[in-house]
Amino acid sequence: MKKIDKLIVRSFLPPLVIWTLVAMFIFNMQFLWKYIDDIIGKGLDLSIIFELLFYQSLAMIPRAMVFGVLIASVMTLGNLAEHYELVTMKSTGMSLFRVMSPLIFFAFVLAGVSFLFSDQLIPVTALKFKSTLYDIRKQKPALSFREGQFNDDFRKVSIFVDKKDPGGKILKGLKIYDHTTTVGYKGQTNAESGGLFYARDTMATTIKVTVQDSTINKDTTIIRSFLVVKLKNGTRYDEMEPDPQKPNAYPHVEMNFDSYTTLYDMSEFEFNETNEDLFKGHYSLLTTRQLLRAIDSLYKKREERYKMLKRNSDAMFHFRREGLAESALDTMKIVPPRHAKYYYPPTVAHAPKISLDTSVKHFYECIPVSKRDYIYQRASGFCQNIKGQANGVAKYCGTNERIHTEHENEIHQKFSFALACLLFLFIGAPMGAIIRKGGFGWPILVAFIFFMLFFVLFLVGERLATSLSIPCWIGSWLPNLVLLPFGLMLTHKALYDSRFINVDKILNLFRWIKGLFRRT
Incomplete structure (x- = not known):
């Protein structure tokens, strides 16, 4: 590794670690605000509360890492641009991609670490977290006596x-x-x-x-x-x-x-610990392989219900004469196509003449009067039976499909958060080179805006996917798909040193509009 690469990596690592920890602290405060009523007043030991926060912190590492990469990349390139170090590098013939190459490599490593955390570590910590939180929520408040x-x-x-x-x-x-x-x-x-x-x-x-x-x-x-x-x-x-x-x-x-x-x-x-096996079947506690096996099992169960409904409906509405098809197969002969005309000479079939009773206006009138009530009740019973089975299958398959979507959404989110580290590098680094600020002002504001947009789109996509409004892969990748054009545009602007906002063009546009009003 060259000295310039070491310089960039050393400038990138401290803000990455610091702001990842800050993001984890913010997520923990959000968790405490949400569940504070379930925790306080129950006489819990501090060790139990710290254990719960520890599990929560580990589960938030992929999300916090995205925020850390964004701010660290903005501050790193912003510092280089603010002190004219980036200009000096470009004057020697180095492109922006060459300057970012150690950060790109590091972002790929972080993406792999994020995926490993999401796939291997988080299912274990989330299981501990859910079981501990369940034990806390079901525990009675600490015993206290009040006067009167x-x-x-x-x-x-x-x-x-x-x-x-x-x-x-x-x-x-x-x-x-x-x-x-x-x-x-x-x-x-x-x-x-x-x-x-x-x-x-x-x-x-x-x-x-x-x-x-x-x-x-x-x-x-x-x-x-x-x-x-x-x-x-x-x-x-x-x-x-x-x-x-x-x-x-x-x-x-x-x-x-x-x-x-x-x-x-x-x-x-x-405080009594619950058996963790009660929570192991939840989709958020499974690895990618376990999720794929669960998805395959859900699909097979749904297909079995469809086939069962078809068999039941065929048995009620498709009446066949038993043994007819088998007896016909016994009398068939296998004849070569070139000899078929000798065995079966062509004949012309004549349809028999049937006299129609024009006085009958409905099929119901063809049924004998003595059997009409019986046939009607039997047909109505068949229809009610099939309708009940169809409603049951529809309800089961709807729940099955929703659970299937949750499992698929969990798989996509593991990859989505991993690649978000790389995406935010191509948003933060060009933005830092454009604004040329590496302190605690503009970089944090810009990073906070993009991260809030990412998080809001993540929540919206998750809700739409779980409600079956959109395909689950679109819901999981929605924040990445929306922010990808921003990353490409910012990278293009920073690569060719073009201004992000052309003030002269905007002023000329306002002058042209003002001139139109004067003419009228």
């Missing part, structure tokens, strides 16, 4: 707290309603005060795991958490089961206590 309010976080148990100390450990004026067994409440406990603390119970157990028709005993440990409520100076009321022989009697038990302890299971408030 009922707490219904526990299943079928309501706890009322009149007052509590600043630390939240000592509660006063407690009322606990137990709804666990019968309609209404089974028991009620009133206490002057109570204390809260948490306890854990560890239990060793053995579970049986079946693997390929063989059973294996596996030792495991189950940890359960409990909320221990220690009540003081109160009364407990319990309803008893009524006696069937005394329907008007409602027995109950009243118990006064100085100290009473009760336990509540806290397992539903803990």
Whole structure:
């Protein structure tokens, strides 16, 4: 590698890394803004939140890399043009493509890395991300007691707290309603005060795991958490089961206590990991090979439904005499074409004369009156049956085609984001050479406009493709197809040092229009 190539690559790498990280940070902030209500207030450890953000960051690398390439290319060529280094290179006979050659090679490498991330790494991280987010969203909020309010976080148990100390450990004026067994409440406990603390119970157990028709005993440990409520100076009321022989009697038990302890299971408030196998079938978690196999499977299932509908309709509406075709084949003789005229002399067929009954105006009148209702009901039943099957097949095939489109769209997007790195190089580098600015002003503004246009077109194309409004390949490649003319135009302008906007022509156009108004 020549010194000039090293200079360009060294100027390109720092802004590429920095702005890729900035884009990842922006995408993470967007994610937090979207799911903040599902995360806060659940007592999650910071490690779980950072783990979720880590998976999200890895999934955003291809998109962030596109933004980084765009800004880095604008700033690199803009700096060279601003300090007249680009002019010096061109004066020695170097073309713009020669100056960009190390960046073009590097963009191809980034495109390959982006595709490998999208195809191999992101399905793994996205699986972790989806399962972790699902666990967070299904977890109950952290347990909290408010003064003068009922707490219904526990299943079928309501706890009322009149007052509590600043630390939240000592509660006063407690009322606990137990709804666990019968309609209404089974028991009620009133206490002057109570204390809260948490306890854990560890239990060793053995579970049986079946693997390929063989059973294996596996030792495991189950940890359960409990909320221990220690009540003081109160009364407990319990309803008893009524006696069937005394329907008007409602027995109950009243118990006064100085100290009473009760336990509540806290397992539903803990963070439990879901089995990741539940999410593995989603199209966004598959590699390209897995997507192609899934697409082939979806196509075969759709064709099987069409064939099944055709077989059912043929069986109901195409009546054939059994054995007729087979018996005809048994009587056929294979004769050479040149001898056919001796075996089968030409004959002229005469159609028999049939007298038509002109009084019949409809086929329905040809059916005997005694059988009309039966034939009508049978035909109506056939039609309703076929209509129901056709509607079911149409609904299934519509869903199948939508899922098929989502799988194809995912494949196209892997390649689309990879080639967008190369496309944005041919947008950013010529733009930097034209505007001749490499700082944090114009380069960032121009790059931000093009990236926003790319991202909006990506979302629009994805929505149109998944709604089957346009072919999925058009929806996936829509941002690249729209921005490709901009890249070609900017590269042409920068290659031949032509002005991007000819101000003189615009002024002459306005003068000509002004002259037309004066003449009139």
